[in-house]
Amino acid sequence: MDWRGFAQRMASLARDLLAQESVDATLERITSAATELVEGCDESGILILNGGTVRSLAPTGQLVVESDHLQERLGEGPCFDAARTTTGERTYRIADFTQTQPRWPAYAPQAHELGVGSMMGFLLYTEDEELGALDLYSRKPGAFTENSETAGWMLASHAAVALAGARTHAQxxxxxxxxxxxxxxxxxxxxxxxxxxxxxxxxxxxxxxxxxxxxxxxxxxxxxxxxx
CATH class of the missing domain: 1.10.10.10 (Winged helix-like DNA-binding domain superfamily/Winged helix DNA-binding domain)
Structure with missing residues (x-):
């Protein structure tokens, strides 16, 4: 991966995020950037968890919405966990949904039926507040690499700061x-x-x-x- 080129694109994205005029516009730019910048990412969305209720924000496609609703209905799933942070983990990468996933025995096979091949989840947080999870989806198993995870984590870090700023301005x-x-x-x-x-x-x-x-x-x- 060309990390120098990636860093330049991230710097441009950071400026772009700060220039957005609303929270919704910021969210949409975050999820579209995931499909542009993270290798293997076909769709992206932001999952916000309030109690047991899930909000699916700025999804780039119907696959994201269906996955979020599935996680809400089952009460389990990697991005559900990322938003809830019950285990303290802030990043998830599931390589292959054609294989058994003991951690999410109900969600994994149904997600595969929806068309999910692999996915990653990143907690969106700042020092002061936790905001939800950035979800990255691929229709292919094994699509996400270590480089993909690093790129996704960097994007999530930039996105959390921009989203927190947009919310403050809106308030x-x-x-x-x-x-x-x-x-x-x-x-x-x-x-x-x-x-x-x-x-x-x-x-x-x-x-x-x-x-x-x-x-x-x-x-x-x-x-x-x-x-x-």
């Missing part, structure tokens, strides 16, 4: 939008009810607490209807 944008909506709702109440700023905020807060509705949703309703 900041949402916080700004929420603050603007609340301020607009307070202005409406202050004008229509002749309230002070503190009194208007208390109206929103009490309604939110009494009806178990998020404050931003209460504010949005006031902006749309003129009243709580």
């Amino acid at each position: 900041m944008d949402q916080a700004i939008a929420t603050r603007h909506t609340i301020g607009e709702a307070m202005g409406i109440l202050m004008s229509s009810r002749r309230l002070t700023e503190n009194q208007a905020f208390d109206v929103l807060r009490r309604y939110s607490q009494d009806h178990n509705i998020k404050l931003r949703e209460v504010a949005r309703r006031v902006c749309e209807t003129g009243h709580v």
Whole structure:
């Protein structure tokens, strides 16, 4: 493998990831990059595990979606484990799904029926949070080599940082939008009810607490209807 050329492409990818305008765009660039940069990779996706529920993000093909749903239904699978990190492992490489896989006795034969020949999984994490697993699939057994695993690990490391950054920016944008909506709702109440700023905020807060509705949703309703 031309590691010098790979390093140059990774540097270009890092800039590209930071330039994406949304979390979804960042995810899609990550999974498409896996099929471009990792030798043997036919399809890729990101699996997010919340309790026992799986979210399949930015899949490059239907094979990824079907595999994720299969892992959710069975409660087992290599990328299911990578996202869950119950064993402390952060990388998985399964060379041949035509052979018995004792670790995933239910998933492996059904995955092979879906068309999975070999696969790898990498935990997407930063120092502060774990985000899920980057899944790489090949329809051929034995498609992934040691070089493939190294390349996949490097991609996952870059992707985790970019994804964490994209999420932080998205959260900041949402916080700004929420603050603007609340301020607009307070202005409406202050004008229509002749309230002070503190009194208007208390109206929103009490309604939110009494009806178990998020404050931003209460504010949005006031902006749309003129009243709580």
